Amino acid sequence: MFSKSGQTKDVATPRICDVVWHDGEFIKWNDARVHVMSHVLHYGSSVFEGIRCYATERGPAVFRLREHMRRFLNSAKIYRMDHEWSIDDFCDASVELVRRSGLEQCYIRPILFRSLDEEHPAFGVNPFPNPLTCYIGAWDWGKYLGDEAIEKGVDVCVSTWNRLTPNSLPAMAKSGANYMNSQLIKMEALLNGFAEGIALDDRGYVSEGSGENIFLVSNGVVNTPPLSSSVLPGITRDSVIQICQELGLTIKERSIQRAALYVADELFFSGTAAEITPIRSVDRISIGSGGRGEITERIQKVFFEITKGERPAPGPWLTYVREQVQAPEPATPLTKGADYDSTDVPPARVAKSPVPEFVASAHASK
Numbered sequence: 001m002f003s004k005s006g007q008t009k010d011v012a013t014p015r016i017c018d019v020v021w022h023d024g025e026f027i028k029w030n031d032a033r034v035h036v037m038s039h040v041l042h043y044g045s046s047v048f049e050g051i052r053c054y055a056t057e058r059g060p061a062v063f064r065l066r067e068h069m070r071r072f073l074n075s076a077k078i079y080r081m082d083h084e085w086s087i088d089d090f091c092d093a094s095v096e097l098v099r100r101s102g103l104e105q106c107y108i109r110p111i112l113f114r115s116l117d118e119e120h121p122a123f124g125v126n127p128f129p130n131p132l133t134c135y136i137g138a139w140d141w142g143k144y145l146g147d148e149a150i151e152k153g154v155d156v157c158v159s160t161w162n163r164l165t166p167n168s169l170p171a172m173a174k175s176g177a178n179y180m181n182s183q184l185i186k187m188e189a190l191l192n193g194f195a196e197g198i199a200l201d202d203r204g205y206v207s208e209g210s211g212e213n214i215f216l217v218s219n220g221v222v223n224t225p226p227l228s229s230s231v232l233p234g235i236t237r238d239s240v241i242q243i244c245q246e247l248g249l250t251i252k253e254r255s256i257q258r259a260a261l262y263v264a265d266e267l268f269f270s271g272t273a274a275e276i277t278p279i280r281s282v283d284r285i286s287i288g289s290g291g292r293g294e295i296t297e298r299i300q301k302v303f304f305e306i307t308k309g310e311r312p313a314p315g316p317w318l319t320y321v322r323e324q325v326q327a328p329e330p331a332t333p334l335t336k337g338a339d340y341d342s343t344d345v346p347p348a349r350v351a352k353s354p355v356p357e358f359v360a361s362a363h364a365s366k
């Protein structure tokens, strides 16, 4: 019924942390399970985060941990998820998880969702009777849009699917349900031979990729759609804005027409998973020189130097896991606002935690 082309592609996952943080305790990977009648499975009631931890000379360092956890709390607030955790609880749990994983670099995935109270099951849409539960897992993750993508760029399409309307599902919350829309965009792109799809908003202006924000460079000015174009307030997006400011580049948040994509000098995606990935064509129309643009490369270089701890960041962006130094709350808030292997994805190996016993975290007593 469906073309199989593109279906086997996935990001390489060389190692997975064998412990998972669950409501204040570290449990074994194999014990991190839910009931099939959990509310989240039927009604999409989850919010989550995606955070990268980079290998640096000072050991693993989590990138913009507090900003991610602030967004996590905001997503939960929008969905009236009345939990007991603080930003420090989530930051401390993530740092401890990375430490226990023994991974030098990884992707951290906190998720808060409505589960099932087996003593008093509730199966309706009303989420309130269902208990909230939170997990944080981690794994080593390859280049989201392919190893070569960072240098050579990716071929993308404009999706026939629109991004969410602001008053249907809020794009500013990172909720599991939003990713059904992302899946439509991603599947269509892959099956048509593209690495990613760009969605327009409900008015027809450029919104974002299925899992990335987008930037357009024209006449030396860097532009990105405003949050009102139904985009996730990306942490990498904010990092790019701040890097542009440091580099003295003009950066503007403004509505972008679809046609402007085709005639841009440069285009690139930003995202925790995709990092900064140039776009070399849209709908088979070559962008600029058909490769990574000069401004994109400058921004990318600074971004990777910062994430590797080789260059000072505009703020306290790195949390060094081994030094247990937590990045303080940033003085200024966010600016406004595979290995793509077609066939052989190596089997995931589970990383052995250097700490064998499951010691409750500092906040486990909560």
Ligand SMILES: Cc1ncc(COP(=O)(O)O)c(C=O)c1O
Pocket (backbone or CB within 6 Å): 050, 182, 208, 209, 210, 211, 212, 213, 231, 232, 233, 234, 235, 236, 237, 270, 271, 272, 273
């Ligand atoms: C839909 C969407 N937009 C944008 C982004 C980029 O956000 P961030 O840079 O915070 O990862 C992501 C990734 O999380 C995403 O899923």
